[in-house]
Amino acid sequence: MSSTTLPNIGRAARWFHALSDETRLEIVRLLSHGERCVCExxxxLDCAQSRLSFHLKTLKDAGLVSDRRDGRWVYYALNREALDEIAEFASDVKPGKHAGSCARACCG
Amino acid sequence: MSSTTLPNIGRAARWFHALSDETRLEIVRLLSHGERCVCExxxxLDCAQSRLSFHLKTLKDAGLVSDRRDGRWVYYALNREALDEIAEFASDVKPGKHAGSCARACCG
DNA sequence: GGAATATATCAAATTATCTTGATATATCAA
DNA sequence: TTGATATATCAAGATAATTTGATATATTCC
Known part of the structure; x- marks a missing residue:
């Protein structure tokens, strides 16, 4: 991703929506230590099973985590690439990263 | 922020919520070129005035932008520190950044 | 002061998201 | 094959976010 090509806005909005909930951020925090099974x-988190499942699906649909089944357990893990892209977004968007077109169009 | 001290979860959730809307991401994209007045x-964005005002307030309440009035105009600008913290969050949360306690507690 | 412009706030309606409890599916063990 | 466990899905209700139109506030210009 170059400094002038921010990621697709819709895709970025989905990442950020997935991270906008405290329960999901707790999940992310737990997964930051490595892959974890749903039961752990x-x-x-001490949260209702369907509720956890809903939040895991939300994270997965946004591309932030992946899952794999092993026997009767399902393991979730963070997607490093997505986290890289988020970090890149935050740093690319900082003023001063853009070459041209920094003039204001009015009220200046 | 160290690799073991992720930011306050509630604060992070507010950042991400503020970034979870496409209109607000467009605003952020525009502000990435530098400070802009509301009228620009x-x-x-070609959007209703009260709607824009609502989204700017949402960004401001989350700490992502600051505003300043100059006569009859109000200018908004991105807060670099918040963007730094977001980038730091995304990179700190990546698996492998934590020293200890990476064992799984069950199903392993 | 009064009109005009820029922006913010408010209330109501709409829409989206989250939670809960019930049920479905998959896997394993006996 | 039956029962138990792990996880996902679904539908209904609860809660929260967004949009819209109306009104309020601040500033400037005449």
């Missing part, structure tokens, strides 16, 4: 997340 | 944003 449920234990730690 | 309104022109470019």
């Amino acid at each position: 997340l449920q234990d730690v | 944003l309104q022109d470019v």
Whole structure:
């Protein structure tokens, strides 16, 4: 991603929406230590099973986590690429990164 | 922010919520070129005045932008520190950044 | 002061998201 | 094959965010 090509706005909005909920941020925090199975997340978060499942799906649909089944357990892990892109977005968007067209169009 | 101290979850959730809307991301994109007055944003975004005002307030309440009045105009600008913290969050949360406690507690 | 312009706020209606409880599906173990 | 466990999905209700139109406030210009 170059400094003039910000990611697709819709895609970025989905990342940020996925991260806009405290329960999901807790999940992300837990996954930052490595892959975890749903049952462990449920234990730690002490939250209704369907609710956890809903939040995991939200994170997955946004592309922030991946899952894999192993027998009767399902493991979730953070997607490093998505986190890289988010970090890149935040740093690319900082004023001063753009070459041209920094003039104001009015009221100046 | 160290690699073991993620930012306050509630504060992070507010950042991400502020960035979870396409209109607000457009605003951020426009402000990435530098400070802009509300009237210019309104022109470019072609959106109802109260709606733009609502979204600017949302960004401001989350700490992502600041405003200053100059006569009859109000200028908004991105807060670089907040963007830095977001980038830092995204990179700190990546697996492998944490020293200890990476073992799984169950199903392993 | 009064009109005009820029912006913010408010209330109501709409829409989206979240939670809960119930049920479905998949896997394993006996 | 039956029962148990892990996880996902669904539908209904609860809550929260967004949009719209109306009105309020601040500033400038005459």
